[in-house]
Amino acid sequence: MLRVVLIKDLAISRGERTLFSGLNLTLNAGEAAALVGRNGAGKTSLLRAVAGLLRPMAGTVTFEDSSGPVEADVARAEQLHLLGHHDGLKASRTAWEELRFQALWTGGTEDSARAAAKRFDLIRLLDLEVRRLSAGQRRRLALARLAASPRSLWLLDEPMAPLDATQREAFGVVMAEHLAGGGMILASVHDPLPIPARLVEIGA
Amino acid sequence: MKAFGVLLRRELALAWGRGGGPLLALTFYACVVVLLPMASGRAPERLAAIAPGIAWLALALAALLSLERLFERDYEDGTLELLALGPAPLEAVAIAKCLAQWLATGAPLALAAPVAALMLGAELKVMPLLVLCSLVGGLAFAFLGGMGAALALGSKRGGLLVAVIVLPLFAPPVIFGAGALDGYMSGLSWTGGLMLMLAYCAGAVALTPLAMGAACRNALD
Numbered sequence: 001m002l003r004v005v006l007i008k009d010l011a012i013s014r015g016e017r018t019l020f021s022g023l024n025l026t027l028n029a030g031e032a033a034a035l036v037g038r039n040g041a042g043k044t045s046l047l048r049a050v051a052g053l054l055r056p057m058a059g060t061v062t063f064e065d066s067s068g069p070v071e072a073d074v075a076r077a078e079q080l081h082l083l084g085h086h087d088g089l090k091a092s093r094t095a096w097e098e099l100r101f102q103a104l105w106t107g108g109t110e111d112s113a114r115a116a117a118k119r120f121d122l123i124r125l126l127d128l129e130v131r132r133l134s135a136g137q138r139r140r141l142a143l144a145r146l147a148a149s150p151r152s153l154w155l156l157d158e159p160m161a162p163l164d165a166t167q168r169e170a171f172g173v174v175m176a177e178h179l180a181g182g183g184m185i186l187a188s189v190h191d192p193l194p195i196p197a198r199l200v201e202i203g204a
Numbered sequence: 205m206k207a208f209g210v211l212l213r214r215e216l217a218l219a220w221g222r223g224g225g226p227l228l229a230l231t232f233y234a235c236v237v238v239l240l241p242m243a244s245g246r247a248p249e250r251l252a253a254i255a256p257g258i259a260w261l262a263l264a265l266a267a268l269l270s271l272e273r274l275f276e277r278d279y280e281d282g283t284l285e286l287l288a289l290g291p292a293p294l295e296a297v298a299i300a301k302c303l304a305q306w307l308a309t310g311a312p313l314a315l316a317a318p319v320a321a322l323m324l325g326a327e328l329k330v331m332p333l334l335v336l337c338s339l340v341g342g343l344a345f346a347f348l349g350g351m352g353a354a355l356a357l358g359s360k361r362g363g364l365l366v367a368v369i370v371l372p373l374f375a376p377p378v379i380f381g382a383g384a385l386d387g388y389m390s391g392l393s394w395t396g397g398l399m400l401m402l403a404y405c406a407g408a409v410a411l412t413p414l415a416m417g418a419a420c421r422n423a424l425d
Contacts, residue, residue, distance in 0.1 A: 048424075077290065082286075086282025088285065088286045089283075093218075097217075104210045105210060106290060
């Protein structure tokens with residue numbers, strides 16, 4: 001279980017353009033941070049850099065658990081969920097096949113996947129092919145993997161965009177529970193999150 | 205290891221369903237074998253002489269057919285990010301993908317190869333060697349093709365790039381396999397060609413996952 005994420009002096013460039021530099025951010029257990037900024041400011045790039053998918057131009061991202069620093073590769077392989085713009089779901093497979101795989105792959109079990117489906121009101125949809133789901137249903141299916149496998153750091157890119165008001169509220173409860181259990185959330189948003197979160201402006 | 209099994213099963217299901225799965229490659233294979241006698245003339249003895257070689261060459265081309273999209277879809281729909289953050293490194297993910305590709309298309313093609321060779325009039329005694337060559341060669345083709353597909357990730361004309369990268373790498377196993385088959389049919393030494401192909405296949409299986417892992421990481425960056 002991670003306790004601290006430490007982002008130090010981070011600079012990210014895409015091609016020739018520097019998106020931001022000198023970014024410092026510390027996230028402790030039980031905290032959420034909301035990344036705000038105009039389109040193209042680098043919110044998604046920051047999330048991908050924390051996830052280790054993108055090499056920053058300068059600066060470091062380090063992880064710590066209760067016994068001290070954790071190797072970044074280990075932390076990323078075991079303790080981190082990234083939910084990007086794309087849901088990572090195959091249109092030709094059923095919702096249950098996809099949720100089950102995502103849960104097992106990220107360290108959950110079939111039971112936890114089933115419980116997460118219930119949590120996100122997906123039970124009725126599990127036998128449907130992903131191509132038949134609406135954008136909001138697909139997003140809920142992708143969000144369900146957060147609950148299906150216990151990982152302490154959630155990196156969310158516009159998680160609420162396709163959700164309706166009821167589902168936003170429901171997801172707010174899930175996020176609040178995650179924080180209460182000592183989890184951490186780093187989310188890029190345009191609308192405010194339904195939970196108390198520190199605002200971090202990117203590329204101001 | 206458990207995660208690898210979970211991934212392999214999923215990849216197998218996807219490879220089996222993707223674009224007709226083994227049917228696409230098998231149909232292409234059938235087309236080549238059926239059209240060849242019409243193009244090359246009807247003399248049965250000439251056909252019989254080149255039958256194993258043609259069955260073997262068509263197999264290499266059919267294997268190439270379904271490889272282009274091996275990584276592309278995962279890259280486009282965000283699955284590759286999920287796979288990159290799993291318990292197994294991307295190299296292991298690449299191995300699972302190529303193995304699944306081999307099981308779903310390479311193995312059915314290898315079983316179809318003796319049928320095709322028989323249709324063209326090859327002698328019965330060469331069949332076991334043809335199946336063995338096809339199985340081993342198919343494994344090499346799957347891993348080499350996977351490397352081409354990974355290197356072409358994110359480029360607009362990916363399919364073209366895959367073919368250009370992969371064709372020179374396909375040449376050695378095609379030569380070794382054809383050499384073994386030819387030697388066997390004419391009663392000469394044939395183990396040398398087979399051994400070279402086994403070695404080439406082992407090298408491909410051992411080395412290409414490193415390239416695939418690096419290429420995927422590069423594409424995600």
